[in-house]
Amino acid sequence: MTQHVRDIMTSQLVTVEPQASVTAVAQKMRDEDIGIVLVIEGDDLRGVVSDRDLVVRALAEGGDPDEKTVASACSDDLVTITPDEDLDRAVELMREHSIRRLPVVEEGHAVGIVSIGDLAIERDARSALGDISAARPNQ
Secondary structure, eight states: OOOBGGGTOBOOOOEEOTTSBHHHHHHHHHHHTOSEEEEEETTEEEEEEEHHHIIIIIGGGOSOTTTSBGGGTSBOSOOOBOTTSBHHHHHHHHHHHTOSEEEEEETTEEEEEEEHHHHHHHHHTTSHHHHHHHSOOOO
C-alpha cells in the first residue's frame, strides 16, 4: 500500500522569524530537543536552519551570536514536498539533494517536516538508523 508524506510527517513545527538571533534559535533547538527550525516570514516559509547551519554559517564565522540573525545562517534554497506525495518521492528528493530533512508545504504554507529518521522508522525500523531514530533522545 502506498503511503503518503502526511502519514509520517511531524506536524508540530518550531518556527522563528528571519530577524531572530542565532543565540535565540540555538536555545530554542536545545529547549525543544530538535535539530532544525523553520524560518517563517508572515505565513510564508523562507528557509530552514539546522544545528549544523548554526555552527558552520554563524558561529565559525565569529562575531556576536546575539547580534547575528538566523537569516544569515539559514538555507533559503528550499526543496519541499506536499503532504499528499508518496514516501518514495520524499526519498528521491532527499537522495537527489543530499538532505536529511524535507519541509512539507501545502498552498505555500509549512504544515510539517519529514526526516530521514522518520523514513527509516517507517521503512525498516530494525535498521541501525531506524533503531537510533526511534530511541528516546539523550538528555
